[in-house]
Amino acid sequence: MKILVGMKRVVDYNVRIRVLSDGSGVDTDGVKMSVNPFDEIALEEALRIREAGKAEEVIVVSAGGDACQQQLRTGLAMGADRAIQIQTSEGLQPLSTARAFLKIIEREDPGLVILGKQAIDDDNSQTGQMLAALWDRPQATFASELILNGNSARVTREVDAGLETIEIDLPAVVTVDLRLNEPRFVKLPDIMKAKRKPLDVFSMEDLGVAIEGNIEIGHHTPPPQREKGIMVEDAAQLVEELKNRGLI
Amino acid sequence: MTEREIMEYDVIIVGAGPAGLSCAIRLKQLKPDLMVAVIEKGAQIGAHILSGAVIEPEPLDQLLPGWRENPPPVCVPVKKDELWFLRKNSRIRLPTPPQQKNHGNFIVSLGSMCNWMAEKAEALEVDIFPGYAASEIRFDENGAVGGVIIGDMGVDIQGNQKTTYMQGIEIHAAMTVVGEGCHGHLSKQLIRKYELDKDCDPQTYGIGMKELWQVQPGRSKPGLVQHTTGWPLDSKTYGGSFIYHLDKDRIAIGFVAGLDYEDPEFAPFEAFQQMKHHPMVHELLEGGEILSSGARAIVEGGYQSLPKTEMPGALLIGDAAGMLNVPKVKGTHQAIRCGMMAAEHISEFASSAGFDAKLRDSEIVKELYKVRNIRPAFYQGFWRGFIRAAIETITMGKLPGTLPIHADHSTLLKRDVYTAPDRQWVDRDLSPRDRLASVYFAATEHDEDQPVHLKILEPDICTTRCVEEYDNPCTRFCPANVFEMVADSRVNNDSGLRLQINAANCVHCKTCDIKDPYQIINWVTPEGGCGPNYQNM
Numbered sequence: 007m008k009i010l011v012g013m014k015r016v017v018d019y020n021v022r023i024r025v026l027s028d029g030s031g032v033d034t035d036g037v038k039m040s041v042n043p044f045d046e047i048a049l050e051e052a053l054r055i056r057e058a059g060k061a062e063e064v065i066v067v068s069a070g071g072d073a074c075q076q077q078l079r080t081g082l083a084m085g086a087d088r089a090i091q092i093q094t095s096e097g098l099q100p101l102s103t104a105r106a107f108l109k110i111i112e113r114e115d116p117g118l119v120i121l122g123k124q125a126i127d128d129d130n131s132q133t134g135q136m137l138a139a140l141w142d143r144p145q146a147t148f149a150s151e152l153i154l155n156g157n158s159a160r161v162t163r164e165v166d167a168g169l170e171t172i173e174i175d176l177p178a179v180v181t182v183d184l185r186l187n188e189p190r191f192v193k194l195p196d197i198m199k200a201k202r203k204p205l206d207v208f209s210m211e212d213l214g215v216a217i218e219g220n221i222e223i224g225h226h227t228p229p230p231q232r233e234k235g236i237m238v239e240d241a242a243q244l245v246e247e248l249k250n251r252g253l254i
Numbered sequence: 255m256t257e258r259e260i261m262e263y264d265v266i267i268v269g270a271g272p273a274g275l276s277c278a279i280r281l282k283q284l285k286p287d288l289m290v291a292v293i294e295k296g297a298q299i300g301a302h303i304l305s306g307a308v309i310e311p312e313p314l315d316q317l318l319p320g321w322r323e324n325p326p327p328v329c330v331p332v333k334k335d336e337l338w339f340l341r342k343n344s345r346i347r348l349p350t351p352p353q354q355k356n357h358g359n360f361i362v363s364l365g366s367m368c369n370w371m372a373e374k375a376e377a378l379e380v381d382i383f384p385g386y387a388a389s390e391i392r393f394d395e396n397g398a399v400g401g402v403i404i405g406d407m408g409v410d411i412q413g414n415q416k417t418t419y420m421q422g423i424e425i426h427a428a429m430t431v432v433g434e435g436c437h438g439h440l441s442k443q444l445i446r447k448y449e450l451d452k453d454c455d456p457q458t459y460g461i462g463m464k465e466l467w468q469v470q471p472g473r474s475k476p477g478l479v480q481h482t483t484g485w486p487l488d489s490k491t492y493g494g495s496f497i498y499h500l501d502k503d504r505i506a507i508g509f510v511a512g513l514d515y516e517d518p519e520f521a522p523f524e525a526f527q528q529m530k531h532h533p534m535v536h537e538l539l540e541g542g543e544i545l546s547s548g549a550r551a552i553v554e555g556g557y558q559s560l561p562k563t564e565m566p567g568a569l570l571i572g573d574a575a576g577m578l579n580v581p582k583v584k585g586t587h588q589a590i591r592c593g594m595m596a597a598e599h600i601s602e603f604a605s606s607a608g609f610d611a612k613l614r615d616s617e618i619v620k621e622l623y624k625v626r627n628i629r630p631a632f633y634q635g636f637w638r639g640f641i642r643a644a645i646e647t648i649t650m651g652k653l654p655g656t657l658p659i660h661a662d663h664s665t666l667l668k669r670d671v672y673t674a675p676d677r678q679w680v681d682r683d684l685s686p687r688d689r690l691a692s693v694y695f696a697a698t699e700h701d702e703d704q705p706v707h708l709k710i711l712e713p714d715i716c717t718t719r720c721v722e723e724y725d726n727p728c729t730r731f732c733p734a735n736v737f738e739m740v741a742d743s744r745v746n747n748d749s750g751l752r753l754q755i756n757a758a759n760c761v762h763c764k765t766c767d768i769k770d771p772y773q774i775i776n777w778v779t780p781e782g783g784c785g786p787n788y789q790n791m
Binding site: 018020021022024027035036037038188189190191193194195197198 | 259261297298301327328363365366369381383386404407408416417418420423425468543545694695697699787789790
């Protein structure tokens, strides 16, 4: 069985995001970029499945400019066997990404597709679900446990009410949550090995997918700044101040 | 413990700063077949680099001819120099000393310049590994340096292996080049082991703090370089500020205080914040937004404090040895020159022997010799230092005699014999509010479940002698609020205090290791990839 894993290049989670003054987006000048943390968890799970002898090959896929090859190399250094870049200079919306991934699925015929539950930049949480629908295969989202049983999988999902366990037929799309596993560190010699692993590049035209934008982005604004607080002497003054502001 | 995995290189360079990257680039230019690797503890190249920075471009012209057509991301030609002496509410323009004239120089972000240099090195097939800390030196069977050992990852705070545990590998190399920058973790061990400092004075340091600001349109005058001295420092404390006007309405502002200060109650971070509230600076920053902040110790000892830079199997380059030119307020050109010189030496002789003599005969050390008496002249206070500095400058260091340098940890006076001067500090309104807020802009990150990387060798001293004698100066000299004394009823000592180390806040500046009067703080490398994530610093 082959496992396909998505890897998105995103602004690192440690970076303090700054909205550009014209509201057109987020400042990425000199900003550290890394693999979407949920995608790292997805890859870790795929590697563990392969190491358990339940899959033969793990392929990492990313859609983006050439810079995203850096994240694919990270995936290869973690242990993926090969990588595919869907090359595009335009930012893709989830539906276009899902359509492009579907084309890769048609070429590779994987038994399982594992994606992060969402990317930490746009927080859409849509690509996995759309991909399952386009592919017409089952989906199990927000997985915190994944057990493969031949042609099916038992997936524990993190839902609002707690945990839900479902059984799905394979092939399927699984999107993963934070508690599924803790990704491994990359070993130095593996970084060198990753440089020699195959990385194929397809353009959106090669795949025959038109880039569409069904979401129109108005503008970006930073959250309002917290105003300076005041120190109150006692509870009575606190009540007074709250009353003055019409809060109680 | 299992045998460590091994990687072999001809040359391993520790630290992807200007010195290390210049060395790597030059090595591959001279001998493309050499296997060269650079190891860097920052999560990406430039993440742990913090500097002003105005640079002299000549060494870069030699290393990367044609770089001016394709400059690093932040690179503004200097147009004008100003030096100001500040009083609380006024200022006096001082003549710009010749060393500080910056015509032909560039204001850069050294962090983004290093990232840019790393791309050039990678294009020459240097293997660059950010996110891995060289935590130990590997010695070969003859007692020579034979490479480095990478720190283990995935170890919990008690020292146990976590599920993600990964043993660090050994990197074996015929030549190890240590370019860790000021007061490096391996450098200090090598200096001790090979007694590299036995014929020189102790090293002396400063703490530099820097912020990058996006200011109101029109307030930044791209290419303007301003330096200040005076307020908020008293005349006994050496230091001052830099204000570098960048493009795109950005200003790099920073403050350096000599770590040989005497006042146990002095707080360098607060002095920096005060300086920002001088009317001249406040009007620049008001209404602006802070983008990034951080701190780093810098070497100030110069000629007298320069240790021997060679030992069997290894070289110290750049500020790991200490090549910064204090009167120029610059070290990058020295670091690049030294990195190149190390590369030229290694490619010719494949040995460290003879490098130190060559270095001492070079422009690098000649430049330090000329200005050798300027920094220690300020031991006698600002104005006497200023006059001596002028004389030394006019005579180009040719007057006989060399003033000695003292060790910073020995200069702090005990609280019973020192009364802090009235610093006339003002109420502040500019960001950041305090050190914790400042750390936020350094984007520093450490997995909290790892061994504390600030090792206190004799913890009892903190709660007994130090609290009495110096009032725990670590709680003030650390710019990241790593050290806190907290009241704890469970402790069994007279002070009722316990030292709490907030290691996750650390910005890797090394000030604690330098200034602690008892020399019981040992800064060691945390897990690779931890620490600040500076952007355009």
